[in-house]
Amino acid sequence: MARYLITSALPYINGIKHLGNLVGSQLPADLIARYLRGRGHEVLFLCATDEHGTPAELAAAKAGKPVADYCAEMHEVQAGIARGFGLSFDHFGRSSSVQNRALTQHFAGVLADNGYIQEVSEKQVYSIDDGRFLPDRYIEGTCPNCGYDKARGDQCENCTKQLDPTDLIDPRSAISGSTRLEVRETKHLYLRQSALKGQIADWIASKTDWPVLTTSIAKKWLTDGDGLQDRGITRDLNWGVPVKKGEADWPGMEGKVFYVWFDAPVEYIACAAEWAEANGKTEAEWERWWRTDKGAGDVTYLQFMGKDNVPFHTLSFPATLMGAAEPWKMVDYIKSFNYLNYDGGQFSTSQGRGIFMDQALSILPSDYWRWWLLSHAPESSDAEFTWDNFQGSVNKDLADVLGNLVSRVTKFCRAKFGEVVPEGGSYGPREQELIAELTTRLRAYEGHMQAMEVRKSANELRAIWVAGNEYLQSAAPWTVIKTDPEQAQAMVRLALNLIRLYAVISRPFIPDAAQAMMTAMGSDDWAWPEDVAAALATLPAGHAFSVPEVLFTKITDENSADWQAQFSGIRS
RNA sequence: GGCGGAGUAGCUCAGCUGGUUAGAGCGGAGGAAUCAUAAUCCUUAGGUCGGGGGUUCAAAUCCCUCCUCCGCUACCA
Numbered sequence: 001m002a003r004y005l006i007t008s009a010l011p012y013i014n015g016i017k018h019l020g021n022l023v024g025s026q027l028p029a030d031l032i033a034r035y036l037r038g039r040g041h042e043v044l045f046l047c048a049t050d051e052h053g054t055p056a057e058l059a060a061a062k063a064g065k066p067v068a069d070y071c072a073e074m075h076e077v078q079a080g081i082a083r084g085f086g087l088s089f090d091h092f093g094r095s096s097s098v099q100n101r102a103l104t105q106h107f108a109g110v111l112a113d114n115g116y117i118q119e120v121s122e123k124q125v126y127s128i129d130d131g132r133f134l135p136d137r138y139i140e141g142t143c144p145n146c147g148y149d150k151a152r153g154d155q156c157e158n159c160t161k162q163l164d165p166t167d168l169i170d171p172r173s174a175i176s177g178s179t180r181l182e183v184r185e186t187k188h189l190y191l192r193q194s195a196l197k198g199q200i201a202d203w204i205a206s207k208t209d210w211p212v213l214t215t216s217i218a219k220k221w222l223t224d225g226d227g228l229q230d231r232g233i234t235r236d237l238n239w240g241v242p243v244k245k246g247e248a249d250w251p252g253m254e255g256k257v258f259y260v261w262f263d264a265p266v267e268y269i270a271c272a273a274e275w276a277e278a279n280g281k282t283e284a285e286w287e288r289w290w291r292t293d294k295g296a297g298d299v300t301y302l303q304f305m306g307k308d309n310v311p312f313h314t315l316s317f318p319a320t321l322m323g324a325a326e327p328w329k330m331v332d333y334i335k336s337f338n339y340l341n342y343d344g345g346q347f348s349t350s351q352g353r354g355i356f357m358d359q360a361l362s363i364l365p366s367d368y369w370r371w372w373l374l375s376h377a378p379e380s381s382d383a384e385f386t387w388d389n390f391q392g393s394v395n396k397d398l399a400d401v402l403g404n405l406v407s408r409v410t411k412f413c414r415a416k417f418g419e420v421v422p423e424g425g426s427y428g429p430r431e432q433e434l435i436a437e438l439t440t441r442l443r444a445y446e447g448h449m450q451a452m453e454v455r456k457s458a459n460e461l462r463a464i465w466v467a468g469n470e471y472l473q474s475a476a477p478w479t480v481i482k483t484d485p486e487q488a489q490a491m492v493r494l495a496l497n498l499i500r501l502y503a504v505i506s507r508p509f510i511p512d513a514a515q516a517m518m519t520a521m522g523s524d525d526w527a528w529p530e531d532v533a534a535a536l537a538t539l540p541a542g543h544a545f546s547v548p549e550v551l552f553t554k555i556t557d558e559n560s561a562d563w564q565a566q567f568s569g570i571r572s
Numbered sequence: 573g574g575c576g577g578a579g580u581a582g583c584u585c586a587g588c589u590g591g592u593u594a595g596a597g598c599g600g601a602g603g604a605a606u607c608a609u610a611a612u613c614c615u616u617a618g619g620u621c622g623g624g625g626g627u628u629c630a631a632a633u634c635c636c637u638c639c640u641c642c643g644c645u646a647c648c649a
Binding site: 010012014050052053054055056124134135136137138152153154155162165212213216217219220221223224225228229231232235259260261264307308309310311312338339341346375376380381382383384386388389392393395396397399400401403404405406407408409410411412413415416455456459462463466469470472473474476477478479481492550551552553554 | 574575576577578579583584585586596597598599604605606607608609611612613614641642643644645646647648649
């Protein structure tokens with residue numbers, strides 16, 4: 001039994017995430033967490049809301065609420081939706097927790113002690129009417145290059161030229177529209193990533209088993225231009241972790257907070273501390289996941305994220321941990337994903353285009369979404385959601401191949417032998433053949449899951465379901481029963497056991513349906529089928545079962561058309 | 573512009589450390605079966621592997637070049 005620490009990229013607090021966000025981090029992380037638990041490993045699966053930063057402040061202001069209240073509410077909303085999708089976090093924390101505040105300040109202090117923090121005085125645009133400094137992209141104006149009048153201070157979306165806010169003609173605040181802007185001097189802390197460049201490069205170079213997507217992004221940042229640049233880790237904001245050097249004040253940094261991308265990854269650690277507190281555990285119990293000097297030496301740490309998050313997880317956060325020079329557990333494997341597009345374009349939070357997590361759950365059970373999203377996970381390239389594809393895949397795979405198999409087996413048995421596992425006959429060559437195929441395929445499935453090859457795992461699982469139908473079709477107990485009822489009983493006994501086996505191995509993908517199957521089989525034995533033949537003898541003759549409700553109702557053409565229309569426009 | 577990813581059957585994709593007739597699922601066509609959510613199973617059609625050039629006995633796979641789509645490009649997170 002091994003130990004796995006699993007974290008998903010933290011969803012940002014300012015709204016409900018869409019399915020593209022879900023499939024890029026939380027959902028595959030949950031798949032692997034469930035799988036590893038199913039194999040009997042010890043797993044700590046953590047996620048949290050990322051709550052600091054300008055967008056949170058603005059979203060709260062728009063909602064007319066204090067930012068702390070807004071975040072608390074949105075955290076609960078996101079936690080509820082996560083439960084709805086069956087995301088099996090051991091703890092769903094908050095980056096605004098006291099644990100994260102203390103740890104973030106601790107890291108800053110240690111980094112400063114080790115000489116990796118530099119104070120830099122710089123010029124920032126201040127909006128007098130908004131009463132705040134503005135991040136570059138919150139300044140709008142006319143592009144000096146192409147004349148586009150809604151160019152942002154960091155880049156013109158029209159001509160893609162990179163800009164400095166001071167380049168803009170007629171600059172104004174993107175928040176209030178105010179033109180009363182001025183450049184002010186302000187002091188910030190920089191993390192001297194450049195000083196850790198070699199150490200990080202060596203570390204990345206040692207990760208030869210990581211996905212190309214992950215390492216290519218990291219290497220690009222390491223070698224681009226002059227190499228890894230120092231990075232500002234503080235901001236002039238109210239909402240965030242106050243800048244402190246450990247527990248001490250930081251002279252000259254009063255009223256400033258740490259940059260969200262400095263405190264958010266620290267929450268991966270702090271979340272474990274929150275988990276301990278929430279479950280009445282000791283400090284030692286979470287430290288054995290995170291401190292290599294306190295028991296985390298045998299932990300394998302897996303991170304899941306969309307590709308846009310990769311630089312922060314391969315460079316910034318490792319720089320923080322390396323610079324701290326304390327025995328914190330470093331990530332062992334980073335699984336990154338491309339983007340899921342929606343019907344020919346991007347999912348868009350701002351435009352309300354695509355399907356959001358709450359809406360998805362309001363129209364269909366989570367297993368439908370989990371199956372489609374995972375079996376189409378954007379691993380090798382961007383993937384695309386279309387209603388036709390969704391309807392076709394879900395109906396065929398879940399309703400026809402798996403759901404119908406459960407129906408035909410249980411109903412046939414009930415009609416011919418009653419709702420108990422029949423006892424006659426014995427397994428012959430055909431059954432041995434099935435067991436051999438299942439064993440081969442199951443080992444392949446395990447290999448793909450261990451390698452975190454999500455789509456391949458889904459394909460193999462589906463093939464395992466199909467093998468059940470193939471067996472049933474060739475065995476044809478409905479024919480055999482006329483001449484050799486004993487043999488038909490053996491076939492049905494095998495098929496009923498197959499349903500339980502499918503529940504076990506399908507649970508990472510479709511936990512609710514798996515539970516329904518297990519419950520129908522009158523069992524609670526979730527032991528992984530290491531030995532397929534033995535697993536197919538789990539339900540003994542005479543064991544009672546029940547015919548479950550239809551597992552997956554099909555999506556009709558009308559449903560599909562309605563939803564397509566409903567989600568094409570602006571979210572209401 | 574730079575960097576990265578992708579372009580393979582109508583659709584979604586695998587293959588891509590070069591090597592027998594380029595694969596899978598869906599969809600199409602034909603058939604079998606009738607236990608089942610008209611659900612299953614079998615058979616089958618369909619591709620000049622984005623275009624062009626090159627290396628090689630041999631290229632979807634390696635090299636060059638061009639085209640198209642997508643992402644990132646360091647103060648959104």
